Amino acid sequence: MKNSVLVxxxxxxxxxxxxxxxxxxxxxxxxxxxxxxxxxxxxxPFNANxxxxxxxxxxTGLTMDxxxxxxxxxxxxxxxxxxxxxxxxxxxxxxxxxxxxIKLPNVSFYERLVYISSLVFVHHLVLFSLEVFNISxxxxxxxxxxxxxxxxxxxCLMFNILFSSRRE
Amino acid sequence: MQQIINFLIRSKNFLLFAFxxxxxxxxxxxxxxxxxxxFINSANFLSGGVYESLSNIQGYFHLxxxxxxxxxxxxxxxxxxxxxxxxxxxxxxxxxxTNAESLFKYIPAKVLKNSYSKxxxxxxxxxxxxxxxxxxxxxxxxxxIVGFIEKTxxxxxxxxxxxxxxxxxxxxxxxxxHYGTLEWNGQNPNVMTVIDMQEQAPVKIGDxxxxxxxxxxxxxxxxxxxxxNLELDNSKNFYTLSVRLFNDMTSLGHVYVIKNxxxxxxxxxxxxxxxxx
Numbered sequence: 001m002k003n004s005v006l007v008x009x010x011x012x013x014x015x016x017x018x019x020x021x022x023x024x025x026x027x028x029x030x031x032x033x034x035x036x037x038x039x040x041x042x043x044x045p046f047n048a049n050x051x052x053x054x055x056x057x058x059x060t061g062l063t064m065d066x067x068x069x070x071x072x073x074x075x076x077x078x079x080x081x082x083x084x085x086x087x088x089x090x091x092x093x094x095x096x097x098x099x100x101x102i103k104l105p106n107v108s109f110y111e112r113l114v115y116i117s118s119l120v121f122v123h124h125l126v127l128f129s130l131e132v133f134n135i136s137x138x139x140x141x142x143x144x145x146x147x148x149x150x151x152x153x154x155x156c157l158m159f160n161i162l163f164s165s166r167r168e
Numbered sequence: 169m170q171q172i173i174n175f176l177i178r179s180k181n182f183l184l185f186a187f188x189x190x191x192x193x194x195x196x197x198x199x200x201x202x203x204x205x206x207f208i209n210s211a212n213f214l215s216g217g218v219y220e221s222l223s224n225i226q227g228y229f230h231l232x233x234x235x236x237x238x239x240x241x242x243x244x245x246x247x248x249x250x251x252x253x254x255x256x257x258x259x260x261x262x263x264x265x266t267n268a269e270s271l272f273k274y275i276p277a278k279v280l281k282n283s284y285s286k287x288x289x290x291x292x293x294x295x296x297x298x299x300x301x302x303x304x305x306x307x308x309x310x311x312x313i314v315g316f317i318e319k320t321x322x323x324x325x326x327x328x329x330x331x332x333x334x335x336x337x338x339x340x341x342x343x344x345x346h347y348g349t350l351e352w353n354g355q356n357p358n359v360m361t362v363i364d365m366q367e368q369a370p371v372k373i374g375d376x377x378x379x380x381x382x383x384x385x386x387x388x389x390x391x392x393x394x395x396x397n398l399e400l401d402n403s404k405n406f407y408t409l410s411v412r413l414f415n416d417m418t419s420l421g422h423v424y425v426i427k428n429x430x431x432x433x434x435x436x437x438x439x440x441x442x443x444x445x
Contacts, residue, residue, distance in 0.1 A: 020215075021222055024283075027418070030357070031285040050181045058188045067215045069283070069290035069326060071199025072192030079192060083185045130196050132287050132354070140355070 004045060012060065015040045020067045023155075031144065034151040037064060038123055039159055041078055042116060043104055046089070057082030070131065077127040081119045088118050105164035112160065117153040124149045199288065201334070209319050209326050210281060210292045216324035219280035219292055227278075227421070234421045241310040272387050273427040275299055277307075279420045280324070284331050287354035291327040295425065296320050306385040306426040312392055312415035313337075314423055316385050331357055331417055339392055339411075340380040344370055347380045348409070350392065357417050359396065365407040371398055377411050384434045387426065 019037035026033055041057050061075030068074065081088075092115040093107070104112065124145045132141050176183070210216065277295035295301050297320050307314040307327050315329040328335055333354050339362050340347035346369030348362040362377060375395045381388025393411040401408055428434075 017218075020218060027285050033285060051184050054181065054184050054188065058192070061192065065195065066212070067210055067218070069199075069210050069292070070286070070288075071197075072195025073199075075192035076189055076196060079185060079189050083181075130193075133196070133200050137354070 008040075008044065011043075012040055016060075016063055016067075019064065024068065028151065029147075032148050032151055034148060034155050035064075035124070035127070036152060036155040036159060038078065038081065038120065038152070039156045041082055041085075042119060042156065043160065043164075054079065054082050073127055073130040076130055077123045080126050081123045084122060085119065088115055088122075091118070104160065113153075113157060116156050116160065117149070120153045120156060121145065121149045124152065210290070211296070211319050211321040211324040211326045213321075216280065216292065216294075216321070220294055223278065223280045223294070230419075230421050233419070237310060237421070244310075271429055273429060275301060275425040275427060277301070277325075277423055277425050279423060282418075282420045284329070284357040284417050287333055289329040289331040290318070291315065291329050291420065293317075293325050293327060293423065293425070294323070296323045296325050298322055300427065301325050301425055302427075304385060304431075305428070306387075307423050308386070308390055308426060309415055309420065309423050312413060313379060313386060313390055314415065314417070314420065317425065327423075329417070330360065330413075337386065338380040338382045339377050341365075341369060341371065342376040342378050342389075346370075347382070348407070350377075350411070358413055360393065360411050360413060362409040362411055363406065365409055367400065367405050367407060369407065371395060371407055371409065373398065377409070384428055384431055385426070387428075 015037045019035065023034050023036060037060070040060055044053060044056070057078040058075050061078030062072070064070075064074035064078075065072055092111050107115075125141070128141045128144045128148075210219065275295065277293040277299070279291060280294050281292040283289045283291065291307075291314070293301075293307075301317060301320055303317050303320060305317045307316055313330060315327045315332070315335060317325050318328040319326045330337075330350075331352050333352060336349055336351050338347050339350040346366050348365035350360055350362050352360050365371065373395050377392045377395065379386040379388060379390040379392065391414050393413040393415075395409050396412045397410040398407050400406070
């Protein structure tokens with residue numbers, strides 16, 4: 001348990017710093033900044049206390065908002081994916097999934113892709129809707145969600161594969 | 169009663185979710201209206217410190233550009249100085265420049281964090297209250313306007329960038345006194361729009377747009393950009409102009425914060441006027 005707290009704290013600090021110092025400055029094609037910090041919320045232990053998990057997701061988002069000067073948009077987006085993560089898990093790993101049985105390092109590439117990209121797109125849709133905050137720019141929101149979502153998904157998948165120790 | 173408590177316990181996760189989501193929505197809505205004060209901003213010890221160490225490293229890579237900008241600015245200032253000198257030395261002219269105290273004070277500041285890809289962009293500066301910076305001061309570079317100060321802490325401050333949908337200021341043509349409202353539509357970081365420019369104004373593509381000096385935040389005559397495109401609105405009374413900015417907002421290193429020494433006096437006067445109405 002203590003080990004898990006330590007691992008998650010280190011992961012939190014590393015991902016936030018990487019996000020703030022590197023990924024917020026990419027500005028690919030002028031407006032595409034990937035948000036791989038959300039990997040922290042995706043790989044948070046599946047068996048953790050639900051309320052604690054929601055609260056930590058909220059704090060993660062709020063930290064990003066502080067660095068990004070963006071009000072509460074990251075907090076809202078992180079909270080939404082934290083709340084809907086069980087649904088994404090059920091959709092990806094089948095109806096008979098059990099929280100404790102699934103270890104992300106052990107699932108197939110395809111399942112990992114579906115799980116990560118589905119939550120990435122939900123996160124980005126909430127994020128950019130709140131950022132633009134204007135329903136008449138819906139095309140712009142969708143365009144930004146799509147392109148940034150692809151970029152973030154690839155990065156999250158790469159990080160996830162690189163840093164997960166596979167235990168057979 | 170028992171059922172209510174049971175219900176609360178059963179749906180405690182949903183309630184927590186709804187509560188936290190509500191808080192983040194409040195923060196978001198606050199960030200979209202400029203006059204509300206923000207709780208979460210980057211002018212604080214933690215994020216300011218992180219951005220400062222990042223900017224210290226990045227500064228080295230831009231030294232060449234900054235030096236060039238400073239050289240250009242020095243050259244231009246020298247030119248202006250010589251013009252002023254000849255004006256002052258003419259015996260028959262009124263001595264308007266000799267005893268007039270400078271109205272505006274320029275405070276240099278370093279940009280710690282610049283953003284330009286969002287719809288509401290905020291810039292963080294390494295200069296705060298202890299450098300006598302206060303909200304509502306204008307921020308410019310040698311090339312043009314950047315925004316105005318929004319929040320300050322002891323060592324840091326945040327700037328509401330011109331690339332922010334909440335930003336509005338008066339802008340006029342360099343060639344005449346016709347003015348309109350300068351704003352940003354949230355998309356291209358190099359192009360802004362001027363709306364409500366009178367139809368009688370002699371606008372041409374390629375004309376220069378500058379600040380009008382009506383707002384007490386920016387002095388008169390700070391360059392903004394050149395007219396790239398113009399069209400009349402539906403009522404045929406006003407022009408809408410697209411303006412290509414002189415300033416490259418995607419690459420800001422050092423900026424000047426403008427302190428208007430008469431700001432308090434002007435504000436007091438305007439407040440008196442509105443009270444009397």
